[in-house]
Amino acid sequence: MSHQVRGRLKRAEQRAALGFISPWLVGFLMFTIGPIIASIYLSFTNYDALTAPKFIGLDNYKVMFFKDPSVWKSLSNTFYMLIGIPISLAISLILALALNHDIRGIRTYRTLLYLPSIVPTVANSILWLWILQPQFGLLNSTLAMLHIRGPMWLGDPAWAKPALILMSLWGVGPNIIIYLAGLKNIPSEFYDAAIVDGAVGWNLFRHITFPLLTPTIFYTLVVGVINTLQTFTQAFIMTGGGPVESTYFYMLHLYNNAFAFFKMGYASALAWFLCIIIAIFTYLQFKVASYWVYY
């Protein structure tokens, strides 16, 4: 092929690539880079979306860290929800182990255990409002049949967050699937060798299954933390942040400041603070990973 033909073909490829990449590139500039820069700038201003932004320097950050008690209250509420993660992951793991057998009806079991996680969030929230109803809801009625007096759940500041954590446990479906895939990735040779050496049941789990599953567990942990720190919809629909701000999560505070109070500058600062918190959590998890994750 001659020099010129090659050059021309290369340029054609360059142009074609530009064409194929342009939707994403334009979107990237318009919806990602532009907004990132804008929101950094906005975080140093007062902006109500109607008049022009007014530069106020570090004031938003000062208020956020020192003068707005809701910031720390909502942050502690959000951190509390992290308790649900080990519970949820443990349940997912146990169920995945149970589902990792080739017995009759296994596909039905898998489907049934996965189904609750695809109910749309809003519909699920309404359903659980009924289940958690303190006087006559399904949960307290069932407890009453066992002669247990159930708490007021979403009506009790001490029980509202545990109620939301309980509700989230029905969403373990996707993690079960992920763990199942991880389990299937463990070569059977490892098990064969261990059995020849006389290993049994629990030891097999402790020394082969679990260590080889740690990368997968690590992944679900990191993703779980990131998602939990952004909890919003359930609280917004079911409790509005109450009772007594016990379910007032950070995202709710952000949303209120941006779209209820129209303090967009302050909300931008809040958004960046959350971004940094998420980054710190993720970074710390990666740091600690070398102590327990086997690659």
Next chain:
Amino acid sequence: MKYYSGSRVLKNLKFILLHIFLIFTSIVASFPIVWLISTSLKPDTQIFTFPPTLIPRPIRWDNYSRMISYLPFFRFMWNTVYITVLGLIGNVISSSMAAYAFARLEWKFRDTLFAILLGTIMLPPQVTMIPVYIIFSKIGWVNTLRPLWVPAFFGNAFYIFLLRQFFLTVPRDLEEAAKIDGCSFLRIYWQILLPVIKPALATIAIFSFISHWNNFLGPLIYINDVDKMPISLGLRLFQQSYGGEWSLMMAASTLATIPIIVVFFLFQKQFIEGIVMTGMKG
């Protein structure tokens, strides 16, 4: 895989215990949905009986027709379908185009831009949410459905990444042959690679479907008029206005859930494979 040691009796016992455990957990897992449907068919007097009754007597199918008369349910459904279908198409086309460019074309800046793409995957949506809202408000798109599906036509970093990985696994022979025959890049993309990539496209389509169908925050900040609301927002409106009418709310929630369950059963394979491949929860 569990290896059973010891006698045959022990083996059978473990087998039975496993079934019992799975049956028990399956019942616990499905009872919310079962009660959702059951409550949606109950007369109001039976919503909160003690002890709770599963089978409504009589079965009130008219809860559904009554619910529809309270709020424009089909309007909500239509809006949701509108956003979801457009969003799905947008995501599939724009993401596969970009993925093709990253995977199969040679061009300047390709690797740098790809690294940047990966970076954006980790960006929490909150930091861009406000300026994007301001952009849409300046061009007058607030209180329309457009902000909810138009961005899908500009690609999605995660989907692009996924499809790019997929494209890389396709053997080059088909393309080479086409290139020798003088095929343009567009034709290679459209007529050769896309059909081969179908399973991955199906997976992206499903994730896009679920994320658009379920989207709550988006409609919440952009939609004000009732007749423009999708199901997620409409359901909430319902709950705010008629919170005490449990049977009607359950009927609405059930109707909102059925399409997703149908999609799930139709595309179970792609669903599961998608989650395994990406680890994404949709």
